[in-house]
Amino acid sequence: MITFPGQTFSYIENQVAGFLIGTVAASDNTSVTDFEISGGNEQAFFIIDETGKLTLTETGVIAETNDSEITPNSYTLTAHALDAANNQSQSATVSLQINNIDEGPATTDGDISGTGDE
Numbered sequence: 001m002i003t004f005p006g007q008t009f010s011y012i013e014n015q016v017a018g019f020l021i022g023t024v025a026a027s028d029n030t031s032v033t034d035f036e037i038s039g040g041n042e043q044a045f046f047i048i049d050e051t052g053k054l055t056l057t058e059t060g061v062i063a064e065t066n067d068s069e070i071t072p073n074s075y076t077l078t079a080h081a082l083d084a085a086n087n088q089s090q091s092a093t094v095s096l097q098i099n100n101i102d103e104g105p106a107t108t109d110g111d112i113s114g115t116g117d118e
Helices: none
Strands: 005-012 020-023 030-040 047-048 053-054 075-082 092-099
Touching: 005 020, 030 047, 047 075
Parallel strands: 005 092
Antiparallel strands: 020 053, 030 075, 047 053, 075 092
16 A cells, blocks of 8 residues: 655745755555656646656746746645556645745846945
């Protein structure tokens, strides 16, 4: 019997394609051989490989999934684990949270100027 509990990951916005968000974990009395996302990923922003590595796709990089200031800034995926006999686990929820990074002040010519208390 495959055990695949729900899991939560967070990552900082503005990542590149292939960025490793996290690695999901499941266990089985023989071995877990694959994972699949079965819901919440209709636009293919994320991919999970056979080892459970959850990464951001090129589509995800150019979409709102890579910018915490644009909602939604969290996603809920449904995933399954598979074993060598091709048995499928119960659905597990994989929650993702996109965190903000301070991108600094906006400038038009590369210079930051102003007055302040000195």
